[in-house]
Amino acid sequence: MRLIKKYPNRRLYDTQTSVYITLVDVKEMVLAQDEFQVVDAKTGDDLTRSILLQIILEEEASGQPLFSSSMLSQMIRFYGNTMQSMMGSYLEKNVQAFVEIQARIQDQSRQLYDSKGLPSAELWTQFMSLQAPMVQSMMSNYVDQSKNLFVQMQDQMQHNARSMFTGFQFPVPPGGAGGSGGGEPK
Numbered sequence: 001m002r003l004i005k006k007y008p009n010r011r012l013y014d015t016q017t018s019v020y021i022t023l024v025d026v027k028e029m030v031l032a033q034d035e036f037q038v039v040d041a042k043t044g045d046d047l048t049r050s051i052l053l054q055i056i057l058e059e060e061a062s063g064q065p066l067f068s069s070s071m072l073s074q075m076i077r078f079y080g081n082t083m084q085s086m087m088g089s090y091l092e093k094n095v096q097a098f099v100e101i102q103a104r105i106q107d108q109s110r111q112l113y114d115s116k117g118l119p120s121a122e123l124w125t126q127f128m129s130l131q132a133p134m135v136q137s138m139m140s141n142y143v144d145q146s147k148n149l150f151v152q153m154q155d156q157m158q159h160n161a162r163s164m165f166t167g168f169q170f171p172v173p174p175g176g177a178g179g180s181g182g183g184e185p186k
Contacts, residue, residue, distance in 0.1 A: 002029065002036035006047050012038065027055050094146070098139065105135070 003015045004026065014021045029036050030052070038047045060067060067075075078087045 002034055004036055004038040004051075005041040006038055006051070007041045012051075013041070023051070023055055023058065026051055030055070090150075094143075097142070101135070101138075105131070 004021070005013045005015060007013065012021050012023075012026065013019075014025070026036070026038070036048070038051045039045065040047055075087075078084050081087075
């Protein structure tokens with residue numbers, strides 16, 4: 001693993017190449033899928049996440065942002081929430097699923113282009129751009145299914161909690177659907 005040291009003057013030092021580097025260089029390492037760790041030169045504290053967040057911040061400030069203000073607000077609301085750890089895992093798995101789908105599409109397109117000798121890479125790029133709506137629709141369906149499974153899991157957890165604590169009165173959820181032990185709120 002490549003070790004990057006961050007000094008108090010905010011400079012980053014790549015111990016593998018023995019040169020100072022910038023955030024742009026770190027971004028290139030990420031894009032090249034190089035494994036690295038950024039540590040504070042004095043304390044040895046792991047600063048990798050902090051550096052990655054700085055790169056995201058710079059990317060968000062330039063060009064077209066990946067995150068909407070609404071999404072960022074919703075993410076902030078999860079900090080300190082009992083669902084925080086679950087949300088992090090959920091987001092990570094969904095991003096990984098998206099990356100895998102993207103890799104498969106790219107691999108299939110390369111195989112088709114290489115084996116069939118299509119007229120030009122430009123033509124293939126145009127074809128792939130037409131596939132974007134289909135991929136968006138597929139991802140939307142995936143998100144809807146994921147949402148439905150999450151709601152079912154939440155309902156099951158509520159049912160299990162009501163079963164465990166049968167002696168307690170639980171308020172009836174809006175819509176009147178309730179499990180055992182529920183009654184009219186007083």
